[in-house]
Structure formats: structure tokens, C-alpha cells
Amino acid sequence: MSTAHTTHKSHAMHATSASANGWSTKKIAILSMLCAVSAICTLVLQFPILPGVTFLKYDPSGIIALLAGIAYGPAAGAVVSVLPYLVHLATESGIYGTVMAILATLTMTLPAAAIIHGRATSTKVLILGLVVGGVCSVTACIGGNLVVTPIYTGMSTDAVIGLILPALLPFNIVKVLINGIVCALIGKSALRALNVFSSHA
Numbered sequence: 001m002s003t004a005h006t007t008h009k010s011h012a013m014h015a016t017s018a019s020a021n022g023w024s025t026k027k028i029a030i031l032s033m034l035c036a037v038s039a040i041c042t043l044v045l046q047f048p049i050l051p052g053v054t055f056l057k058y059d060p061s062g063i064i065a066l067l068a069g070i071a072y073g074p075a076a077g078a079v080v081s082v083l084p085y086l087v088h089l090a091t092e093s094g095i096y097g098t099v100m101a102i103l104a105t106l107t108m109t110l111p112a113a114a115i116i117h118g119r120a121t122s123t124k125v126l127i128l129g130l131v132v133g134g135v136c137s138v139t140a141c142i143g144g145n146l147v148v149t150p151i152y153t154g155m156s157t158d159a160v161i162g163l164i165l166p167a168l169l170p171f172n173i174v175k176v177l178i179n180g181i182v183c184a185l186i187g188k189s190a191l192r193a194l195n196v197f198s199s200h201a
Contacts, residue, residue: 049174064084071194076113103140104141108179115129
């Protein structure tokens, strides 16, 4: 009886230590699942959202990253903002598409997660975090296009500037609006589901 109690106590202390010092096995498993879902989204569910601008495509992977960040914190959000997009290195998107996808997702997820994580029950905090994240993402994407696009596509900076108002700005605004609205609508329910998985995984 004493041995069994000691063994149980040892396992409990080990689990507590693992959670305190880093990510638990449960959290790693859930984040792996979210990365897989996000990778599928970014490969399979891409589609244009602006008429006549077919080279800019939206996919819902950013929503997955937002949910991960809000549920588990900015570090978890960063993981789901980066790893799923690495598959693009083996596609026609190449390093250019990978860099821009990571930039867009990371710059929305990190600020939003930093503001919302642990306070997601407050609708005001949820909206504030998503708005701040959206503004950061749009700003970073425009800046990123001015720097990265000429390097990898050979376009002149002036040509990229000419695309800001008719294509780049509206595309990125619509993208963050979709991600933010969907996250606001399903966020609390999704967080409850993730918490259930964390408790019983």
C-alpha cells in the first residue's frame, strides 16, 4: 500500500514538474494536431478572395494559430504559426511564400495571444486582442512585401508600391477580418473544447 502510494505520488510529482517546467505531453500532442490541421488548410483550402487578384490566396490556417495562441499562450501560437507553413518550401510557393505566410500569421497571433491568453472570457479583451493583432499583421505584410517581394520576384519596389492600394492592402484587411471574426465567433467554444482535450488527453 505504501509502495503504491509512493509510486502514485512520484508520477503526480513528475507530471506536475513537467507542466511547470515546460509543455506537458498532452499539450505537445494537441499542438501537433493543430499543426497538422493547419498544414492541411494551407495546402488544400487556398482560394482567392479578391476579384481579379488570383495570385493572393486566403486559407484558414491563421484561425488555427490564433486559437492555439489564445488557448496556450504566445509560444504555442508561434509554433502553430511557423511549422505548418514549412511544407510550402517543397511547393511552388517556395521560400517567398513561406516567409510571407509565416510573417502574416505570426504578427497577428503573437500580439493577440499576448493580450487575450488567460483573459479570453472577456469579450472586450478578445476583440481588443484581435484588433491589435490584425493591425500588426496588415502593417507587417505591407512592409514585408516591400522588402521581400523585390528580392524573390525581381519586381521593382515601385511596382510593389503600385500594388498596395489595389491588391495588397485590401487582401490583407479582408484576411485579418475573416480570421478575427471567425475566431471571435467560435473562440470561446473552441477554447472550452481544447481545455477538455487537455484535461482528458
